[in-house]
Amino acid sequence: MHRQNKQTFWSKSIFSLDHKVIAKQFLFLGIFFLLFGGYLAMLMRWSLTHTMEQLPWWLLGDLLYQESPVGSGIIGPDAYNQLFTMHGTIMIFWAITPILIGAFGNFLIPLQIGTGDMAFPKLNMISFWTMFLASIVLLASYLLPQGTAAGGWTAYPPLSTPVGGIPGSGQAYWTLALTLAGTSTLMGAINYITTIVRFRAPGMSYFRMPLTTWGLFLTSILNALFVPIIAAGLIILLLDQVAGTQFLVAGQKATIPGGDPLLYQHVFWIFGHPEVYILILPAWGVVSDLLSVFSRKPAYGYKMTAICMCTVTALSGLVWGHHMYTTGMSPLLGKAFMFLTLLISIPSSIFFLNWLGTLWKGALKFEVPMLFAMSVMWVFGLGGLTGLYNATITSDIYLHDTYFVVGHFHYTMAASVMFGAFAAIYFWFPKIFGREMNKKMGVVHFWTSFIPLNLVFFNMMVMGYAGHHRRIFDPSEFEFLKPILGLNEFMTLAAFVLGIAQVLFTINFFYSIFRGKIATKNPWNAATLEWTVSEPIPHGNFAIIPEVFNGPHEYSNPNVKGRDWISQSEKINS
Secondary structure, three states, X not given: OOOOOOOOHHHHHHOOOOHHHHHHHHHHHHHHHHHHHHHHHHHHHHHHHOOOOEOOHHHOHHHHOOOOOOOOOXXXXXXXXXXXXXXXXXXXXXXXXXXXXXHHHHHHHHHHHOOOOOOOHHHHHHHHHHHHHHHHHXXXXXXXXXXXXXXXXXXXXXXXXXXXXXXXXXXXHHHHHHHHHHHHHHHHHHHHHHHHHHOOOOOOOHHHOOHHHHHHHHHHHHHHHHHHHHHHHHHHHHHHHHOOOOOOOOHHHOOOOOOOHHHHHHHHHHHHHHHHHHHHHHHHHHHHHHXXXXXXXXXXXXXXXXXXXXXXXHHHHHOHHHHOHHHOOOHHHHHHHHHHHXXXXXXXXXXXXXXXXXXXOOOOOOOHHHHHHHHHHHHHHHHHHHHHHHHOHHHHHHHOOEHHHHHHHHHHHHHHXXXXXXXXXXXXXXXXXXXXXXXXXXXXXXXXXXXXHHHHHHHHHHHHHOOOEOOOOOHHHOHHHHHHHHHHHHHHHHHHHHHHHHHHHHHHHHHHHHHOEEOOOOOOOOOOHHHHOOOOOOOOOOOOOOOOOOOOOOEOOOOOOOOOEOOOOOOOOO
C-alpha cells in the first residue's frame, strides 16, 4: 500500500513519499534555522553590551548592516527590534517545530507503532514543501527595503499593523510565512493522528505505545485544535496589513468602529499557551523513554505518566489568560486563570517524580543521550517552578514584561525542548543515518551547552527581578540598571560559549553522516520496534507487520534470560 514502484532521484530524495526521507528533510531545515536563530541571538547579546558600537568582523557586521541608518556595521534600535522578533519566531516555529515534531514525528511514529508509512504519504510530502515555501517567504522579508518584521514574535497590534508598526511589508511577509507554516503543521497533525489511531500493529494498544509516540500524538491533537485559531488571527492581521481592514484597530486611528487590538491577544494566546505544550510534550516523551533505556529498568509509573500528559493536554487550552493579567482583565476572571494555571502544574509534577522514580536504583549509563535527557529534568524543573510566579497575579504584575519572563520561558521552551531534541538526535542518529555520532564531541557539546545556558537563562531571571525590561535597546540609559550591567556582560560571554558549542554539534552531526562509525542494528539495546529493523530501512519499513506482545520498556525482566531487555515484538516466555 505504501510502497513506491519506480524510484527516480526526484521521487526518492526530493519529492519523496517515504516518511523517513521527509523526516530528514525536516531535520536539515530545522538545524539550519536553529543555527540562524542562534546567530540572531548572538547579535542581540552583542548589541545589549556594546550598544551602537560597530560589530566585529566575525559577526559579519559590515556585510549585514553596511547600509544601516546609524552607521556601517552598527545595529540601531529598529534593527534590534527586528532581531528579537525574528529570533523568537525562528526558534519556535522554524527550529524546534521542524526538528521535534516534523523530523522525529515523521521518522518515529510509523516505526514505533509498527506500520509501513504515514496514513497519507502525499499529504506528508506536501506538508514539508509547504513549510519550505513558508521558509522562503520568511527569508525573503530580509530583502525588503525596510527590513523584516519588528513587532515581536507575538506581533501584537498596533505594533504589527500599519497604524503603529514600522513602514514596509516585512510584517506582512512574517504573517504570511507563519500562516503557511501553520498550514504545514496542520497537515502533519492530521497525518499523525490518523496514523496512530488507525495503523497501529496488532497488539500495539495505546498503553503499549512508547511515551515519545504519546507525546507526539497529544501534540498533534493540540495542533489540530488550536492551529486553526491562530490561523484565523493571522488572517485578520494580514487583512489589516494589506487590505485596509480594521479588525484590530481602535481609538483615534480607527475610521470604522468595532476594532479591538485585544482580540488578537486573546486569539494569539488561546493558541500560544497550548503551543508551549505542543513543543514540550514530545520532549517529555523522549525523556521518559530515554531515562528508561539508560537506567535499564521500566519507566516508573508509565501509565500514570501517559495519563498526566493527557491531563496537561486537556487543561492547556484553559490557561491562556495568565498572559493577559495586565490588560485590564476582570480580577474574577484573572483568579480563574490563576487557579487553572496552578492546577496544570500538578500533573507535570507527578510525571517529574516518575522520572526520578525511573532513575532510582537504576543501572545508569551516562551516554550522551542520557546526559541531555537528565539535563531536561534540571532545566524543566527550574522553568516550571519559576512559572508559578508568572501564574500568580500579584507577582506577575511586577514581573510582567521583564527579563524574568524571558528567563522562565527560555528554560521551558528553549532549554527543555532543545535539550530534549538533542537527546533525540544523539539517540536516534544511528537509526536515521546508519552511523554513530562521535561520543567525545557529544560530551563536550553537552557540558559547553549545559553550563553556559544556565548562566545565561538563570541570570535573565535575576535581571528581571531587578526590573530589567525585556525589550530595552540600551540598558546603560537607565540609572537603576547600571549596577547590573556587569552581569549583562557576563551573560553575553556565556551566550557566545553556548553559540560556539552548537557549531561543535553541527560539525559532529554532518561529519558523522558521512564519516561516522557504522552503527549496529540496536546500539543501545532498546526495546521499541524501530530497533528491530536494519539500516537502511526500506520504504515500507517492515517485511512483515510485527505483532506486539510487550510494553515499550521491558528492561531487567527476571523472566528474560541472558540479557536485560526484550523487544516489544518478542514473547517473554519464548
